[in-house]
Each structure stands twice: as structure tokens, then as C-alpha cells.
Amino acid sequence: MNHINQKMVRVDTLLTGALVPLGPRNVPSGIIKTPVDGPTFLGSEGLVTDRQGDLKNHGGPEKAVHHYSIDHYATWSQEIGTREMLTRAGAFGENFSSAGLNERDIAIGDVFGVGGAIVEVSQGRLPCWKLNQRFDVPDMALRVQASGRTGWYYRVLQPGKIAPGDGLVPLDRARPDWTIERLHRLFYIDPFNPDELAEAAALTPLAEGWRKCAQRRLETRRVEDWAPRLTGASS
Structure with missing residues (x-):
């Protein structure tokens, strides 16, 4: 067994959300x-009191829990200015939400016990246009994607x-070599690396959608259109 980190990391804050209208379209x-x-x-x-407005792109077994490092907040404040929500x-x-753990530390297939549950890292976050509305920054989703400070998702192996x-x-x-940082580098910085794409496509703990994306890039030599996800515009 290869432990990620010998120091104790805690879920300092546990959060859920109700459905509320967002942005000028009240989505x-x-x-x-x-x-x-x-x-x-x-x-x-996911958590029983948590809700998602778009069940096609959010939530579900492969995106049951989103984890984000509170350590990133200071950097965001420097980059986009002070926001009350960043306090x-x-x-x-x-x-x-926790401190002391980030995308360089976490790898696809990492398994954790938390309370009475067991979770496994399944994928990085694909930032969407709702972040633009949330922060009132037109390109916030793109900024999050470009930064690599995306956070990651868990699937639930044992509810509790x-x-x-x-x-x-x-x-x-399972795969300490496949960190969220490495996954980000492949999908957004070096998107046509054939060896890396082939390995990602065969990475069993990685969510199926990401594996299929890697396989399509290998076959088509094309990067998918990110605009609908990042801006909310039609493709």
C-alpha cells in the first residue's frame, strides 16, 4: 500500500447546495x-442534500463528490481581485474543502476512507460556464481550466x-503516476501526445468519459470543442 500523505488531512468543510436560479437566464x-x-x-x-440542475453534465456516480483545496483561494484573490465568496x-x-492537498498530490484511483464511507478519485473537474456567472468573471471557467486548479471528483465505493x-x-x-496535474497537462497542454493518450484511454480507474475522449483524440487527431462547456454557447 502506497499512502498519499503521511500527515492527517481532514474534510474541514462539508458542503451541499439547493437548486437556485443562476445568471440572467435563471438557469x-x-x-x-x-x-x-x-x-x-x-x-x-453524492450527498443526500446536494442537488444539481444539469444531471447530464453534473453529479452521478462518477462525479458524486467534488473536492477543492482551500489553499487555492488566496491565489484566486490575487488573480481576479477580492471576492466576498473567496473568504x-x-x-x-x-x-x-480541505487544506494541504492539491492536484499534484491526488491521483486517479486513489482510495480514501472518510467517516463511514469509502471514495475513489475518478477524474478532474471540467469547469463549466456556470463559474462565469458565479464569479461575474466572463472567462472564469477558462481561467480555472488553464490554471489546473480544478479540483477532482470521487466515486463512492462504500456509502456511509x-x-x-x-x-x-x-x-x-492504484496509479500514483497519474496525478490530476498530469491528467490536466495531457488534456489541455499536450493534447496530442500519443503515448500518454493511449495510456489514459486504458486507465481503468479513470471515468469512462475521459477514457473515451483520449481514444477519440488518438483516432481523429482533433481536440473536442470546449466552447459550449466554457461559455454556454451553442456548438
Whole structure:
């Protein structure tokens, strides 16, 4: 067993969100998260009190929990200016907020125990246009994508009750070489690396959508159109 980090990392803040209208089009969204005070149940598709407005692109078993490092907040404040929402966890629609863990530390297939649940890292976040509305920054989704400060998602291997302050206990590492940082580099910086794409396409713990994307790039030598996701515009 290869532990990720010998120091104790905790889920300092646990967050969920109700559906609320977002932006000038009043699109239903659960991106605005608020802290959960006590124990709550984590099921196969996420926290029981969490909601998503677009079930095609958000939530589900492969995106059950979004984890984001509170350590990134200071950098964002420097880059986009002071925002009241950056004074506390939840600005990026995350469910887990913690310090001391980031995209360089976390790898696809990492397994953690948290409270009574067990979770596994499934993919990085694909930032969407709702971040533009959330921050009132027209290119915020693109900025998050370009920065690599995306956070990551878990699938739930064992449902159970969890609570704020629970330790994130490393249990196993399937592919410590495939960090979220490396995945980001392949998909957005070096998108036609054939060896890396072939390896990603065969990376079993990686969410199916990402593996299929890697395989398509190998076959077509084309990068998918990011505009609909990043801007909300039609393709």
C-alpha cells in the first residue's frame, strides 16, 4: 500500500447546495453550496442534500463528490481581485474543502476512507460556464481550466455517514503516476501526445468519459470543442 500523505488531512468543510436560479437566464443550479453542520449520508450519487440542475453534465456516480483545496483561494484573490465568496469555502461549488492537498498530490484511483464511507478519485473537474456567472468573471471557467486548479471528483465505493472534520484516510493507490496535474497537462497542454493518450484511454480507474475522449483524440487527431462547456454557447 502506497499512502498519499503521511500527515492527517481532514474534510474541514462539508458542503451541499439547493437548486437556485443562476445568471440572467435563471438557469437552475446547485453550484452555490453552504456548509453542513453535522453528519450526513453520502450515497452512490453524492450527498443526500446536494442537488444539481444539469444531471447530464453534473453529479452521478462518477462525479458524486467534488473536492477543492482551500489553499487555492488566496491565489484566486490575487488573480481576479477580492471576492466576498473567496473568504470561505464553497466558491467553486465543492462538496469537500480541505487544506494541504492539491492536484499534484491526488491521483486517479486513489482510495480514501472518510467517516463511514469509502471514495475513489475518478477524474478532474471540467469547469463549466456556470463559474462565469458565479464569479461575474466572463472567462472564469477558462481561467480555472488553464490554471489546473480544478479540483477532482470521487466515486463512492462504500456509502456511509460522514461529517465535517472527518479525516481523509488514504487506503490504496492504484496509479500514483497519474496525478490530476498530469491528467490536466495531457488534456489541455499536450493534447496530442500519443503515448500518454493511449495510456489514459486504458486507465481503468479513470471515468469512462475521459477514457473515451483520449481514444477519440488518438483516432481523429482533433481536440473536442470546449466552447459550449466554457461559455454556454451553442456548438
